[in-house]
Amino acid sequence: MRPELERLRLIEQQLLNSSTALPAEDWQLRLLLDGELAADTAAQQQLYQGLRLAGRRQLRRELADIHARLYELPASPWARLWQRMKPW
Amino acid sequence: MVTSPEFLSAATLRAALLADREQALTRLYRQAFPLVRRHVCGHGGTAEDAQDVFHDALVILYEQAVGGQLTLIASASTYLLGIGRNLWRHEQRRRARLPQDALPDDPSALEAEAAPETDETRFAVLDYVEQLGARCKNILLAFYYFQQPLTQIAADHDYRSVRSATVQKFKCLERLRNSVRRAFRSETIDY
Numbered sequence: 191m192r193p194e195l196e197r198l199r200l201i202e203q204q205l206l207n208s209s210t211a212l213p214a215e216d217w218q219l220r221l222l223l224d225g226e227l228a229a230d231t232a233a234q235q236q237l238y239q240g241l242r243l244a245g246r247r248q249l250r251r252e253l254a255d256i257h258a259r260l261y262e263l264p265a266s267p268w269a270r271l272w273q274r275m276k277p278w
Numbered sequence: 279m280v281t282s283p284e285f286l287s288a289a290t291l292r293a294a295l296l297a298d299r300e301q302a303l304t305r306l307y308r309q310a311f312p313l314v315r316r317h318v319c320g321h322g323g324t325a326e327d328a329q330d331v332f333h334d335a336l337v338i339l340y341e342q343a344v345g346g347q348l349t350l351i352a353s354a355s356t357y358l359l360g361i362g363r364n365l366w367r368h369e370q371r372r373r374a375r376l377p378q379d380a381l382p383d384d385p386s387a388l389e390a391e392a393a394p395e396t397d398e399t400r401f402a403v404l405d406y407v408e409q410l411g412a413r414c415k416n417i418l419l420a421f422y423y424f425q426q427p428l429t430q431i432a433a434d435h436d437y438r439s440v441r442s443a444t445v446q447k448f449k450c451l452e453r454l455r456n457s458v459r460r461a462f463r464s465e466t467i468d469y
Binding site: 191194195198199202233234236237238239240241242243244245246247248249250252253254256257259260 | 299300303304307308311329332333336337340399400401402403404406407408415418419422423424445448449451452454455458459
């Protein structure tokens, strides 16, 4: 992967506490040596929080579709025809 | 009519949600929504209130189940009814305090209004996710929210390997980050 993508992966491993995350002391050392790492990590954390909100919104849409499928009667052919004629 | 069996363990429920979300959620909906609707409508709410409460309860259940934080000591329907009861009680108290306020159609609008300034980026991300192409949006949400394994994401999106799907996921994340960065940089210049 490109170095930019590797950096995203490195930060992700720390933020999501993956099994490949660096030990805490190594991460602290990286933060000291890399002046932009703390800001990039905070920004990436915000992305994950935003994705969580977007995921919830998507899940609610899916639930609304399920509700409509289970509980809302499909429109009768006459109702559908009426909808098409309605503009005049 | 044959009724589908209940989800009795958190592990079974998690596996079902990850394997086929739509089917598992539809089963939960059929089993539990009538119970929640009866409770809400029997305690001063409307059918629309019941739907809102039930969707909130399912979101909570989904996140706990796929996050591995769910312990079921009864069926998933009973658990959903319990969450629904609590949410409806909470909502009734809120309405008693603020009788003029109606809930917005999109609950995230309410969250955005109440959000302190530090949360601005989070809500901006929400808009930029919507602007990503469908493929990137689906991959990011599948991995980071719906917690689907990369093997499944690779198969669903026709990638030849998990590695290709992983690279694509990071490319999409980079696109999202760059959009948010650009927007915030131009805002800083504008004001």
